[in-house]
Amino acid sequence: MTSTSPQPPIVRVALPVPLGRSFDYLGQTGRQYQRGSRVQVPFGQRQLVGLVLEQAEHSEQDPRKLKAVTALLDSEPLLDPQLLQLLEFCARYYQSPLGETISTALPALLRQGQQPQAAAKQLLQLSQEGQGLPEGALAKAKKQAELLALLQQQAQDKTQLKAANIGSPIIKALIDKGLAQWRQQPLATLAPCAQALRQPSLALNDEQQAALDQLRYHQFGCYLIEGTTGSGKTEVYLQAIEACLVAGRQALVLIPEIGLTPQTLARFEQRFNCSVVAIHSGLNDRERLQAWTMARAGQAGVVIGTRSAIFTPMAALGIIIIDEEHDLSFKQQDGVRYSARDLAVYRARQLDIPIVLGTATPALETLHNAINGRYQHLRLTHRAGNAKPPSLSCQDIRQQSLLGGLSADSLSAIGDTLAAGNQVLVFLNRRGYAPSLMCHHCGWVAQCQHCSARMTLHRRQHQLRCHHCEASAREPLQCPACFSRELIGQGYGTERTEQTLGEHFSDHKIIRIDRDTTRGKKAMQNKLAQIEQGQPCILLGTQMLAKGHHFPDVTLVVIVDADGGLFSGDFRGPERMGQLITQVAGRAGRADKPGRVIIQSHHAEHPLLQTLLQQGYHLFARQLLRERQLAQMPPYRHLALLHCDSPKPEAAEHFLQNLRHWLEQAQAPSPALMYLGPFPAPMEKRKRMFRYQLQFNAAERAQLQGLLSQLKAHLEQSKLPAKMRCSLDVDPLDMM
Numbered sequence: 001m002t003s004t005s006p007q008p009p010i011v012r013v014a015l016p017v018p019l020g021r022s023f024d025y026l027g028q029t030g031r032q033y034q035r036g037s038r039v040q041v042p043f044g045q046r047q048l049v050g051l052v053l054e055q056a057e058h059s060e061q062d063p064r065k066l067k068a069v070t071a072l073l074d075s076e077p078l079l080d081p082q083l084l085q086l087l088e089f090c091a092r093y094y095q096s097p098l099g100e101t102i103s104t105a106l107p108a109l110l111r112q113g114q115q116p117q118a119a120a121k122q123l124l125q126l127s128q129e130g131q132g133l134p135e136g137a138l139a140k141a142k143k144q145a146e147l148l149a150l151l152q153q154q155a156q157d158k159t160q161l162k163a164a165n166i167g168s169p170i171i172k173a174l175i176d177k178g179l180a181q182w183r184q185q186p187l188a189t190l191a192p193c194a195q196a197l198r199q200p201s202l203a204l205n206d207e208q209q210a211a212l213d214q215l216r217y218h219q220f221g222c223y224l225i226e227g228t229t230g231s232g233k234t235e236v237y238l239q240a241i242e243a244c245l246v247a248g249r250q251a252l253v254l255i256p257e258i259g260l261t262p263q264t265l266a267r268f269e270q271r272f273n274c275s276v277v278a279i280h281s282g283l284n285d286r287e288r289l290q291a292w293t294m295a296r297a298g299q300a301g302v303v304i305g306t307r308s309a310i311f312t313p314m315a316a317l318g319i320i321i322i323d324e325e326h327d328l329s330f331k332q333q334d335g336v337r338y339s340a341r342d343l344a345v346y347r348a349r350q351l352d353i354p355i356v357l358g359t360a361t362p363a364l365e366t367l368h369n370a371i372n373g374r375y376q377h378l379r380l381t382h383r384a385g386n387a388k389p390p391s392l393s394c395q396d397i398r399q400q401s402l403l404g405g406l407s408a409d410s411l412s413a414i415g416d417t418l419a420a421g422n423q424v425l426v427f428l429n430r431r432g433y434a435p436s437l438m439c440h441h442c443g444w445v446a447q448c449q450h451c452s453a454r455m456t457l458h459r460r461q462h463q464l465r466c467h468h469c470e471a472s473a474r475e476p477l478q479c480p481a482c483f484s485r486e487l488i489g490q491g492y493g494t495e496r497t498e499q500t501l502g503e504h505f506s507d508h509k510i511i512r513i514d515r516d517t518t519r520g521k522k523a524m525q526n527k528l529a530q531i532e533q534g535q536p537c538i539l540l541g542t543q544m545l546a547k548g549h550h551f552p553d554v555t556l557v558v559i560v561d562a563d564g565g566l567f568s569g570d571f572r573g574p575e576r577m578g579q580l581i582t583q584v585a586g587r588a589g590r591a592d593k594p595g596r597v598i599i600q601s602h603h604a605e606h607p608l609l610q611t612l613l614q615q616g617y618h619l620f621a622r623q624l625l626r627e628r629q630l631a632q633m634p635p636y637r638h639l640a641l642l643h644c645d646s647p648k649p650e651a652a653e654h655f656l657q658n659l660r661h662w663l664e665q666a667q668a669p670s671p672a673l674m675y676l677g678p679f680p681a682p683m684e685k686r687k688r689m690f691r692y693q694l695q696f697n698a699a700e701r702a703q704l705q706g707l708l709s710q711l712k713a714h715l716e717q718s719k720l721p722a723k724m725r726c727s728l729d730v731d732p733l734d735m736m
């Protein structure tokens, strides 16, 4: 007997497993499994949440062996077709499994199968009792009376309360007295509105206006705003966003991990009437889901987030802005190694909307695109308002005696600045007391046993710590080789310089900002608040200080050591050095006071350093571009790195050697496609693993992509020796 009953549909699913293929399941007859919806399915012994890619009629697998879908979790697709397409592109381009890529993009609670929840706004309003109070009540408690008066006008949300400077104790007091209460109000979705602003925008200067006038809102275009620090890029972003909000469209703003300070967020919240949501690593799972949901439903007008926010679904996205586009944190360095900046350009093209990349120090890739006309190049050459550019000088510190890493001249400049009532920023990109510990008698150096790295001395805790793995040990009292007691810390870290500065300028506060001093949740905020008070003091810190902050009272910046990038093992070393120096220098004199920057160097005459100081970052970068072209490196060529880590160095090298032979059969080496390696990574050993690399350098992206997908398929089928790990990095930024 032939059955006429319809077949159950085949449901093709992407699962969060490290395999490059999708999986087929049997759906329920008559049910629709829409692309972009989640399903729960059995996988081995487990149940997994996956995403439906399509509903098909046939499977290449034997239908009798297919397992049934356990549950359909979404009646409407969770991800819209364009977002799913973006994720598919990401998986293809970075050679990572689609299921894992999707999983990177989803908030944890959605990965676990929970439902997105409709967002509501918390409003503080008067209770019945509160409404009955006469005007001018609570006169004895001034702040409470103030709040009461506000609420008598209208209910207030948290942003409004914050803007009115009403703290939570005051709110609590009123609630405890039974006079006020919180109410949930469902959020409206964004609609075109003439009144997008809460606070008026600034009158733009000519350059800002010219940049803003170039933007076209209803078509794809990539714009590089290259503007010196303090030139008012953010003001241009804000006004571009305003134009979108007025038209009822949303904005997505990506900023570096470290740049998401309360200051930045406040600036956006204060400006716009709509909800501004932030997506960053400080959110808990529930908050993250809430922000995601608001963006997707169109309740949030502006979404500000770090790297992974590029995957946020947005109901009506109208513009993407990447601030500090050169920043390394936009590239994920493990798992799915995507570049949020590059994906953002894809997304803007897909949606036919503008994308703005802003920075004082464009990445060479971006600058190259601007110079050759693929991006529109907008420049802001002077500072907004009254601020003047800082004056830069390089100080040759060869043969000078240094105190805490600082020359006598630097110390006296710091003293003068403090005496004049201003603040100083001392930049030193190494935390700890000293980057290594050496025996003065026999030359023994404390090495990490698991990494090719020296242990950093942390004197206050009497510890040696490796900054590349978890290893730590007590600071030895004697040399383990010769038993001498003369052990000396070599070089300078922030802890050591802090000590010197403390002894030298005992009347002033030293505010140290590095990963060791900002561990607590509020630590960074507290430190920034201290700086904001404007008292003369010294800020001392690592690159955490270099980015995005606005320190109006800093008039002197001292860069303790500019030399690292000149002789780095990474071909991007000089580019990074130029960006870092320019960014740090840009912290000086941002308000009305003129600034000054002292750069200490052992190579003061180095031509690159001189170009940077005398001609500025833009011409420095153009010189680096010429060098890259000669060296056949990005952005003129395209790179990919295959990493292979193994506890046995020979095993890694051998594996990559074989792989190279295999690949050369598939695609013969040529000037258009060069194979380099295998060679040990610049940092050969890390966390007990020996690290080898095979590098690919291609003239055309397409050819490289072809090779990489062959490689990926081959790797998936190969059985790797025990404990060996391979990973592929397309457009790598970190070569170490």
Ligand code: ADP
Binding pocket: 202, 203, 204, 205, 208, 227, 228, 229, 230, 231, 232, 233, 234, 235, 236, 384, 385
């Ligand atoms: P950037 O983002 O380029 O570092 P910002 O937008 O933060 O610069 O601007 C630096 C400072 O200049 C801020 O204090 C800002 O309020 C101020 N500013 C920006 N544009 C103007 C303007 N057109 N007129 C007056 N002040 C401005």
Ligand code: ZN
Binding pocket: 439, 440, 441, 442, 443, 444, 479, 480, 481, 482, 483, 484
């Ligand atoms: Zn010794």
Ligand code: ZN
Binding pocket: 448, 449, 450, 451, 453, 466, 467, 468, 469, 470, 471, 687
């Ligand atoms: Zn280590």
